Every structure is written in C-alpha cells, then in structure tokens.
Amino acid sequence: MICEVVAVGSELLLGQIVDTNSAWLGEQLALAGIDSFFQTKVGDNPERIRSAIELALSRSDAVICCGGLGPTQDDITRDIIAQIMGVPLVRDDEIVNKIRGMFGRRGRDMPENNLRQADVPVGAWVNPVQPGTAPGLICPIGDVKTGQVIYAVPGVPWEMMAMFNGGILPDIAERAGVSAVIKSRTLRTWGMSESGLAEVLADEIDRLDEAGGVTLAFLASGWEGLKVRLTAKADTDAAVATLLAEEEAVVRQIIGDRLIFGIDDETMESAVLDLCKVQGRTLATAESLTGGLIASRLTGIAGASAVFRGSVVPYASDVKYDVLGVPDGPVVSEEAVRAMAVGVCELLKTDCSLAVTGVAGPDPQEGIDPGTVWMATCIDGEVESFMVNWPFDRRRVREFTTITSLNALRLRLLGDPGLATGF
Amino acid sequence: MICEVVAVGSELLLGQIVDTNSAWLGEQLALAGIDSFFQTKVGDNPERIRSAIELALSRSDAVICCGGLGPTQDDITRDIIAQIMGVPLVRDDEIVNKIRGMFGRRGRDMPENNLRQADVPVGAWVNPVQPGTAPGLICPIGDVKTGQVIYAVPGVPWEMMAMFNGGILPDIAERAGVSAVIKSRTLRTWGMSESGLAEVLADEIDRLDEAGGVTLAFLASGWEGLKVRLTAKADTDAAVATLLAEEEAVVRQIIGDRLIFGIDDETMESAVLDLCKVQGRTLATAESLTGGLIASRLTGIAGASAVFRGSVVPYASDVKYDVLGVPDGPVVSEEAVRAMAVGVCELLKTDCSLAVTGVAGPDPQEGIDPGTVWMATCIDGEVESFMVNWPFDRRRVREFTTITSLNALRLRLLGDPGLATGF
Numbered sequence: 129m130i131c132e133v134v135a136v137g138s139e140l141l142l143g144q145i146v147d148t149n150s151a152w153l154g155e156q157l158a159l160a161g162i163d164s165f166f167q168t169k170v171g172d173n174p175e176r177i178r179s180a181i182e183l184a185l186s187r188s189d190a191v192i193c194c195g196g197l198g199p200t201q202d203d204i205t206r207d208i209i210a211q212i213m214g215v216p217l218v219r220d221d222e223i224v225n226k227i228r229g230m231f232g233r234r235g236r237d238m239p240e241n242n243l244r245q246a247d248v249p250v251g252a253w254v255n256p257v258q259p260g261t262a263p264g265l266i267c268p269i270g271d272v273k274t275g276q277v278i279y280a281v282p283g284v285p286w287e288m289m290a291m292f293n294g295g296i297l298p299d300i301a302e303r304a305g306v307s308a309v310i311k312s313r314t315l316r317t318w319g320m321s322e323s324g325l326a327e328v329l330a331d332e333i334d335r336l337d338e339a340g341g342v343t344l345a346f347l348a349s350g351w352e353g354l355k356v357r358l359t360a361k362a363d364t365d366a367a368v369a370t371l372l373a374e375e376e377a378v379v380r381q382i383i384g385d386r387l388i389f390g391i392d393d394e395t396m397e398s399a400v401l402d403l404c405k406v407q408g409r410t411l412a413t414a415e416s417l418t419g420g421l422i423a424s425r426l427t428g429i430a431g432a433s434a435v436f437r438g439s440v441v442p443y444a445s446d447v448k449y450d451v452l453g454v455p456d457g458p459v460v461s462e463e464a465v466r467a468m469a470v471g472v473c474e475l476l477k478t479d480c481s482l483a484v485t486g487v488a489g490p491d492p493q494e495g496i497d498p499g500t501v502w503m504a505t506c507i508d509g510e511v512e513s514f515m516v517n518w519p520f521d522r523r524r525v526r527e528f529t530t531i532t533s534l535n536a537l538r539l540r541l542l543g544d545p546g547l548a549t550g551f
Numbered sequence: 552m553i554c555e556v557v558a559v560g561s562e563l564l565l566g567q568i569v570d571t572n573s574a575w576l577g578e579q580l581a582l583a584g585i586d587s588f589f590q591t592k593v594g595d596n597p598e599r600i601r602s603a604i605e606l607a608l609s610r611s612d613a614v615i616c617c618g619g620l621g622p623t624q625d626d627i628t629r630d631i632i633a634q635i636m637g638v639p640l641v642r643d644d645e646i647v648n649k650i651r652g653m654f655g656r657r658g659r660d661m662p663e664n665n666l667r668q669a670d671v672p673v674g675a676w677v678n679p680v681q682p683g684t685a686p687g688l689i690c691p692i693g694d695v696k697t698g699q700v701i702y703a704v705p706g707v708p709w710e711m712m713a714m715f716n717g718g719i720l721p722d723i724a725e726r727a728g729v730s731a732v733i734k735s736r737t738l739r740t741w742g743m744s745e746s747g748l749a750e751v752l753a754d755e756i757d758r759l760d761e762a763g764g765v766t767l768a769f770l771a772s773g774w775e776g777l778k779v780r781l782t783a784k785a786d787t788d789a790a791v792a793t794l795l796a797e798e799e800a801v802v803r804q805i806i807g808d809r810l811i812f813g814i815d816d817e818t819m820e821s822a823v824l825d826l827c828k829v830q831g832r833t834l835a836t837a838e839s840l841t842g843g844l845i846a847s848r849l850t851g852i853a854g855a856s857a858v859f860r861g862s863v864v865p866y867a868s869d870v871k872y873d874v875l876g877v878p879d880g881p882v883v884s885e886e887a888v889r890a891m892a893v894g895v896c897e898l899l900k901t902d903c904s905l906a907v908t909g910v911a912g913p914d915p916q917e918g919i920d921p922g923t924v925w926m927a928t929c930i931d932g933e934v935e936s937f938m939v940n941w942p943f944d945r946r947r948v949r950e951f952t953t954i955t956s957l958n959a960l961r962l963r964l965l966g967d968p969g970l971a972t973g974f
Contacts (some may be wrong), residue, residue: 141587143578148569150592155566164564165599169573169590176588312567323622323662325622333624344622347562348707355889357567370802388916413843419850420836420843424862430865430913430945439864441836441846447861447899476870490853519656521709545877 129304130163131186134180136205137283138171149194149288156292160301161361163190163306164188172202181212181278185269189276192292192298197262197284199241206279209267210249212278217247223254227261257294260284264291265297276305310361313372315379316353316390321345325354328383332393342375351527352488353389353396386544389535396534397425403541404435409479413439414452414472416459417486417501421530437476442468448485451475460485460496462504466513469506480541481506482533488522499525503533511541532541552726553586553611557603559619559628560706561594572617572711579715582782583724584733587611595625604635604701607642608692612699613723618706620685622664624957628703632690633672635701641671646677650759680717683707687714689722700726733784736795738802739776739813741958745769748777751806764777765798774950776812776819809967812958819957820848826964827858832902832930836862837875837895839882840909844953860899865891871908874898881917883908888925889934896929903964904929904954911945922948926956928963935963 133150140147145291150167157164166187170180177196184191196205208210210217223246245262248254251272255264262282269276275405279296281288325346336342341362347355356379360371380388389399404411413422423439426432440451448454452471454464468483482505489498499520504513515531518525556573563570580587589610593603600619607614621629629640633640646669654661654902668685671677674695685705687946692699702719704711704900739750748769749756759765764785770778783794803811812822813942826832836845848860849855871877875894891906905928912921922943928937939955941948 140574141577141590142581143574143576144770146569146571146574151563151566151569153566154564158565165594165596166603167564167592171588171589171593180589181563321659321662323664324621326664326816327662330624345562345625347567357562363953415843419846419855419859420838420846420862420864421850423843423866424841424847424949427844427864427866427911428949430911432842436842437867437869439843439866441843441850441862441864442834442860443846443850443856444860444899451898465866475874476867488853519653523851528849 131157131190132164132184132188133167133192134168134184136177140169141171151199153192160308161310162304174204177208184277191278193203193237193278197282199245206247209278215250220246220248223263230261255291255295257291259290260287273298308361308367309365311368312357312359314392315356315388317387318353318389319387321504322348322354329531342371351531354430396531398429400534400538401429401432401435411436412476412478412481414468414483415441417484417488418526420528421526437478440472461515462485462502467509469504469511473506479508482537484529484533488525501529505537507540553585554580554613555607555611556590556615557607558592558617559600563592564594582733584729584731585727597627597631600631608699614701616701616703618648620705622668629670631653632701634673638673640672643669643671646686651938653684678714678718680714682713683710731784732788734791735780735782737815738779738811740810741776741812742810745771747779765794774954820953821852823957824852824855824858834859835895835899835901835904837891837906838864840907840911841949841953844949860901863895883910883919885925885936888927889936892927892929892934902954905960907952907956911948924952928960930963
C-alpha cells in the first residue's frame with residue numbers, strides 16, 4: 129500500500145503558512161507501515177489541483193488531500209474530486225442539519241456559503257469523525273473495496289488529525305492488510321561531526337542495508353545535537369522493541385556511550401539536570417558570551433529549580449570584576465573564565481557551575497577574533513577549562529557554546545575527564 | 552518565469568523534519584514576482600528524485616532542489632542532476648581546498664566523505680555563496696542563458712537562504728527579465744490581539760482591496776510580535792517605496808505609533824537597546840521565571856554591550872533574598888518583583904532594569920496558578936509593576952513574558968506610561 133499526500137492552498141505555496149500537516153501525516157503513515165514516496169503542495173487552482181491528484185493516483189494506491197474543504201469560493205477540493213470520479217455532487221441533508229446545528233449552538237445563523245460543505249460526490253461517503261464544520265470525504269476510485277481511494281480532509285490541523293486517526297487510518301489499514309509495526313528511536317549525540325559519525329558507522333550501515341529490518345540515518349539538528357535515528361519494522365510491538373534495543377546496543381558499542389547524551393526527546397540540558405539531581409548537586413551558570421542562553425535552556429525544563437539555583441550574566445567587564453571576583457585583566461581569557469566559574473559557585477552557593485566568556489562577533493574584541501570562546505566547569509571547587517574557535521556567525525557561536533559547555537559538564541559529572549568540543 | 556521547489560530528504564517525508572525551506576523559498580519567489588505552482592517533497596531514492604525533478608522541469612522554467620548535498624551516502628542530489636544533464640561529475644580542486652580549509656581552521660582533518668561535496672556536473676557551476684561545507688550548484692539544462700536551470704542548495708536553512716539571496720535570486724531575476732517590483736514592509740506590533748487589529752483596520756483593508764497596488768495581511772508570530780505586512784507592486788523601486796511609505800503612514804495613523812515596536816527585522820529587544828542608547832542609559836535584568844531568556848535575547852543583538860551590563864537569574868528564593876535584597880516573603884508577588892528591579896540596578900550599577908517573577912507551570916507554586924507573572928521596570932529608581940495571567944503552557948508563558956516586559960520598558964522609555972500587556 130502506497131499513500132501520498134497532496135496539500136492544497138495558495139497560502140502554502142506563498143509561504144504564508146508552513147505545511148506542518150504533510151509532515152504529521154507522513155510520520156503517521158510511516159508508523160503505520162504504509163509507504164509514502166511523494167508529497168505535493170498545490171495552489172487553489174482547479175486544473176493544477178486536478179493534475180496533482182491525478183499524478184498522485186498514477187503512482188500511489190491512496191491519496192490524502194488536505195485543505196480546500198472550507199465554505200469559501202477558493203475551496204474547490206470536493207468539486208475537483210467529483211470531476212476525477214466522474215460523478216456529480218449531491219447535497220447531503222444530514223450534513224446540512226449537522227452544520228446548522230453547530231452554528232445554532234454558538235447562537236449564530238449558518239451562512240449560505242456553508243451549504244457547499246454538505247456537498248458529497250455520488251459514491252463517496254463522509255468521514256465518520258467531524259470535529260469542525262467541514263466534513264471529511266472518503267472517495268473510492270473504481271471498486272469500493274479493492275480500488276484506489278482519495279481521502280479529503282480540512283487543512284485545520286486538529287480537524288485533520290482527528291479525521292486521520294478516527295476515519296482514515298482504520299480504513300487504510302484494512303485496505304492495506306497492514307500487520308507490520310514500525311517504530312523509531314533517536315540517539316542524540318554531541319562531540320563528533322556528521323561525516324565523522326558516518327565514517328565510523330559505515331560498515332554497520334552496510335550491514336543493516338543487507339540484513340534489513342532496521343535502518344539508520346543521521347540528522348544534524350544544531351544545538352539539539354546530531355541525531356542518529358534507528359527505525360525498525362517487524363510483526364509485533366515486542367519484536368520492534370527488541371530490534372531497536374539490540375541496534376542501540378550495537379551503535380553504543382561502535383561510537384561509545386560518551387557521545388550519546390539523550391534518547392528521543394531528551395535534551396542536553398535535561399541530561400545535565402538529571403545527573404545533578406541524581407548526584408544531589410546544585411548548579412549555577414556565569415555567562416558572558418551566551419548572555420543567559422544556557423540558563424534559559426535549563427529553566428525551560430519543568431522542575432529545573434530542584435537543581436538550578438541561578439545565573440549571573442556579567443556582560444560588562446567590571447561586573448565580572450565586581451560581582452564574580454574576576455581579577456583585573458583581559459576578560460576573554462582562561463584566567464577570567466576560571467574565576468567566573470569559581471565566583472558564581474560562591475555567590476550562588478552551588479557545588480557545580482559552568483562559565484563562558486568569548487567574542488560572539490561579528491567584530492573582534494580587544495584584538496581577539498570572533499568565535500573565540502573560553503569555557504570552564506567547576507565541580508566541588510575543581511575547575512577545568514578549554515577554548516574553542518567557532519567558524520560561525522553570532523547566533524551559532526552562542527548556540528554551539530551552549531550545548532558544548534553543558535556537554536563538558538555532563539562528561540565530568542559522568543566521571544569522564546575528556547571534553548567533547550566537536551560538532 | 553515559473554520556478555518550482557523540490558525538497559529532497561526521506562526525513563521530510565517521514566515527518567522527522569518539517570519542511571520550512573519550501574515555505575521560505577515560496578515566499579521569496581512570490582516577493583520577486585516569480586510564479587510557483589507546485590512544491591514536491593521526495594525521499595532519498597535515486598529514481599524518485601529523478602522523476603520529481605524531471606516532472607518539475609516539464610512544467611516550470613527553473614527548479615530549486617533543496618537538500619541532499621551533504622557528505623554522506625544518502626546525499627545523491629548532485630549525482631541525479633548530473634544524470635539529468637547527461638554529463639559526468641568532475642572533482643573541483645578549488646572546492647576541495649576550501650572545504651579542507653574549513654576543517655583546518657577548526658583544527659580537524661577533513662573526512663574523506665567530504666570530498667564528494669567537491670564534485671560538480673560538467674557544464675554546471677558553483678553558487679558564488681558558500682557559507683558551510685556544502686557548495687550549491689547552478690546547473691543549466693540546454694542553453695546556458697536561455698534554457699532551463701536547476702539550482703541545488705543544501706537543506707540547512709541558513710546555508711540555503713544565503714545561497715538563494717546571494718546566488719540564485721540575481722540569476723533567476725536576470726533570466727526572468729523581471730521588471731515589476733514587489734516589496735513588502737512588516738510593521739511589528741505588540742499590545743493588541745489579531746482580531747482587534749483586524750477590526751480597527753477593516754475599512755482600510757476594504758479600501759486597499761478596491762484601490763489595488765498595496766495589500767495588507769496579518770501574521771501572528773508569537774514573541775516576535777503580531778505582524779502587519781504591507782506588500783506593494785509597481786514598475787520601479789521608487790514607486791514601490793512611495794506606496795509602502797504612504798501606506799505605513801496611514802496604518803500608523805489608524806492603529807497608533809505606540810503599538811508598533813519595529814519594522815521588518817527590528818525586534819523588541821533591539822527597539823529597547825536603541826532607546827537606551829539614544830538616551831545614554833544602561834540596562835540590567837533580574838529574571839526568575841524567564842531564567843535568562845530576556846538577557847539572552849538582548850545579547851543576541853550585536854553591540855548590546857554598549858547598553859546592557861548584565862543580568863541576575865535568581866532562580867532559588869534565597870538567591871533573591873541574598874543577592875538582590877528581596878525582603879523575606881512570597882517570591883511571586885508585587886513586593887518581590889519591585890525589589891528585584893531595584894536590587895539589580897544597584898548590584899549591576901545601571902539606570903534601567905526589568906524584573907520578572909512568576910509561575911511558569913505546569914504545576915502551581917505556593918498556591919499560585921501557573922501563568923501568573925509579575926513584571927516590573929525601573930528607570931532612575933522609579934519602579935512600575937503589573938501582573939498578567941497567561942492562559943498558556945510553560946514555553947509560551949516565558950516567551951510572552953519576555954516580549955511583554957521589554958515592551959513595558961520600551962513604552963516607559965518613550966515617555967508613555969501605559970503598559971501594553973495584550974497579545
């Protein structure tokens with residue numbers, strides 16, 4: 129069973145709205161074990177909508193057509209589908225009453241335009257789930273059970289999602305006779321480049337290609353880490369879980385545990401907070417270059433207050449001297465960053481800290497190139513420090529410094545003295 | 552001139568990444584007056600990438616092919632384009648040296664895999680802009696000047712955007728012989744809801760619909776503000792500039808200057824920094840709830856150090872008491888936030904400050920509901936404070952507090968005592 133998505137709406141082509149619906153549908157189809165090879169966006173133009181749907185039918189068994197079911201003149205998806213089916217539209221009185229009732233419950237009259245939403249191509253039926261005023265359609269092409277099918281859903285995300293889960297997924301799974309389960313697991317890494325990881329894992333990727341069952345892909349995600357995603361397919365949930373666990377163990381053996389800071393949605397900041405919590409430690413940050421970015425990531429996690437006591441952003445040099453006790457002298461230096469790390473532990477009474485100072489750019493500062501960053505971690509009064517030269521713009525210098533400094537603390541908390549500075 | 556976008560990457564089809572690149576490209580093409588009727592997403596499969604590009608070439612003059620230029624084995628876009636052109640790939644030594652240099656500056660060896668990125672189809676040339684390790688390609692199909700063209704760009708958004716603006720847009724505009732000028736101006740507002748703005752501007756929107764030349768649209772953009780976008784079309788740059796300036800004046804008259812904090816890329820934080828700079832003032836923040844988010848936004852602006860001296864994030868209650876002199880008592884209170892605003896001015900020796908304390912959620916704290924936030928501004932020792940109850944999740948409570956507190960300071964610096972808390 130191959131299913132593709134056609135998203136209808138000029139606002140999508142013009143970039144006024146980002147098409148998140150197709151991404152969501154793609155993920156749901158993949159998880160249901162249904163292949164999907166293309167997704168198309170097309171504007172509110174009858175000929176082009178028709179050509180996009182016909183093209184999709186020429187290469188897929190099912191098409192999910194998203195958008196263009198509203199009450200306005202632009203909304204022509206149901207007309208085009210009727211044309212493709214070669215049938216007229218018939219007004220469905222039951223739907224008319226349903227829509228009229230929805231308006232009535234809000235104390236409003238139904239505009240005449242909304243009657244168009246009750247038109248159904250002859251031979252098609254309405255999606256059993258209808259959370260809004262727009263009904264979804266299930267439109268067979270050819271034989272009702274064994275032929276192709278077009279599913280029309282509104283472009284409003286929550287309506288579309290409810291209709292997919294309640295009306296489309298059961299129908300498509302039955303047509304496909306799907307029994308396979310597909311699931312993914314993402315290993316989030318920091319400290320090795322994408323090409324470096326690809327080289328280290330090349331033999332394993334070749335092996336997986338031959339063996340089948342599990343695939344491995346990379347996804348560079350900036351300061352969210354470099355992701356290694358494992359996807360497994362098998363007959364049962366249990367078999368998929370086993371495949372993923374086995375492959376994760378293999379990958380961990382090849383690239384080493386220290387590179388992997390989290391699984392799936394686990395972030396670097398949650399990894400650090402969790403380690404501190406388990407070890408009964410408290411944390412502070414002293415951030416010149418990052419200017420609060422590290423603290424804001426840590427406090428983005430609900431429950432951070434159990435570990436994180438606060439931060440000082442000593443942006444001006446004399447704030448570094450006066451508030452954190454940095455000795456007079458250059459503020460982008462190893463001496464300064466180490467003093468910041470110790471000073472913030474003392475001021476905020478914590479046993480761990482991170483400190484950062486550097487030149488974010490775009491211009492040099494005191495003769496030091498932009499991208500030059502000193503970072504330090506302090507645990508129980510013991511300081512470690514290192515320098516990085518980022519070849520990036522201001523934003524990424526700050527973002528990569530944030531994840532790299534947090535990673536340095538993570539590795540020390542794990543008892544690993546090595547400092548991962550790669551990306 | 553018709554141009555369409557083909558986005559390459561199985562991660563897009565599988566919904567692991569939302570394809571924001573196509574939306575951005577669609578917007579840029581529309582602004583440049585170039586038609587775009589379809590956008591396609593296709594996975595990392597040679598036959599299907601080829602069929603998607605060939606289909607695009609069958610109905611458009613130019614194709615922007617986004618993604619699949621990286622160093623790994625999945626990255627096959629350049630190979631497919633060479634096949635479509637019917638030419639071999641040749642390794643470009645200049646690019647090899649450039650990539651090797653990039654790795655060298657980071658103190659690392661170039662993995663062998665990256666050499667693939669230096670392969671160029673014969674007859675194609677490299678995009679003059681190359682911000683990352685992946686070069687972009689400009690690949691003529693048929694006659695170099697009058698034939699069709701494929702532009703290949705990496706899927707990394709900032710690399711893609713730089714290449715589009717610097718290398719593709721000039722080339723495509725020349726091929727299109729574009730003469731009509733279309734430009735936009737965005738007025739960024741804070742303090743009135745979208746439906747409120749739509750109501751106030753309803754008559755003006757009707758007038759523009761009839762008059763033509765300029766359109767007006769709204770775009771709710773979270774903590775980037777609620778945007779009012781004016782788009783004008785005319786024969787010359789000068790005529791477009793006049794249309795936009797006239798319409799901006801009309802809109803300012805209708806909605807009032809105080810709502811508009813910036814034009815186009817001007818952010819709330821840059822507006823505040825600019826006002827402080829002009830008035831010779833220095834700034835500090837004291838952030839409990841936001842945990843450094845306000846400071847990180849301010850320091851995201853190059854040159855912030857001329858105004859911004861630093862921040863204290865007193866996340867733990869006793870840090871509020873000990874470091875900022877907050878009196879013993881509840882820390883989510885008017886008394887606490889006012890003391891934080893005064894305390895941080897004194898500690899960091901500034902004449903302005905912002906302070907924030909509240910409950911980010913998801914759980915209540917000391918019996919106070921999540922979303923309850925106290926904010927204060929201090930200018931020359933004078934404090935103003937106010938409370939907001941946000942009906943949002945943790946992330947948006949923090950983000951909306953950030954822009955709202957900055958806006959409150961902006962209005963006071965402008966000499967306007969009103970505090971805009973709307974959204």
